Amino acid sequence: MCTGGCAKCLGITLIPLAILCLLANILLFFPAGKVAESNDHISREVFYLGGLLGSGVLMIFPALVFLGMKKNDCCGCCGNESCGKRFASFSSILFAAIGFVGAGYNFIVSIVAINKGPICYFEKEGQPTWDYPFSEGNYLGNHTLWETCTKFKDIDTKITITWNLTLFCMLLIMGGVQAVLCAIQAINGLIGTICGDCKCCGCCGNDGPV
Known part of the structure; x- marks a missing residue:
């Protein structure tokens, strides 16, 4: 597959x-x-915006660049064959x-969030408070620890923990996939820089693209 075609597939993904x-x-x-009554009732890792900025907004720019690579002019750079595609x-x-x-960044934030668990309402040193009741991921394999958190109004504790865990796991997986795809494009781009695009090699020997 041409380097431009490969980049387009990665961008689409x-x-x-x-x-x-x-x-x-x-x-x-x-x-x-x-809707949470206070920002203190939301895990701090959510405000680090790993999914919103790291794997979201910041990922849009590379994706658009990858999508547009296939349309770049092969031979229209400084009069040098395939220079445009190489650049x-x-x-x-x-x-x-x-x-x-x-x-x-998103991957690391998600790991930290999964390991710490969500903030919830529980008794800490005899005082009810909103804080992290779990440590080092000990709640993942022991659901009885979830009972440490108590219900607060109409929000069920188990649903809240499952909600937090599921979404951060999704961010973890998708962040990992994105990192792999970007690494693939880095290799693909290096090949394109050194060797040029296969379409360019086939068309620039003539007067122009066909």
Whole structure:
């Protein structure tokens, strides 16, 4: 496959992943689908915006660059055959690096959030408070610990914890996939920079693209 065609496929894949990450991060602001009474009732990792910025907004730019690579003029750069495509391939490496950093940020934030668990309402040293009741992911394999959190008004504790865990797991997986795709494009872009695009090699030996 031509490097431009490969980049386009990666861009097409990254766009829906970025949108899903945006939505997942937004939903985390609404525990169990309800409006929180205070920002203190929402896990702090949600405000780090790993899905909204890292794997969302920041990922849109590389995806658009990858999508447009196939349409770049092969031979229209400085009168040098395939120079335009090579420069586009080199630029895509830089954008792939930006996307990788964004996805990596989301991945790390999601790991920390899953490990710490959500903030909930429970008794801490005899005083009811909103805080992190779990530590080092000990709640993941032991659901009896979920009873540490008590119900608060009409928000069920188990639903809240499941909501938080599911969405951060989605962000973790999608961030990992995005990082892999950006790494693939970095390699693809390097090949395109060194070797040029296969279409360019086939058309620039003539007077122009066919």
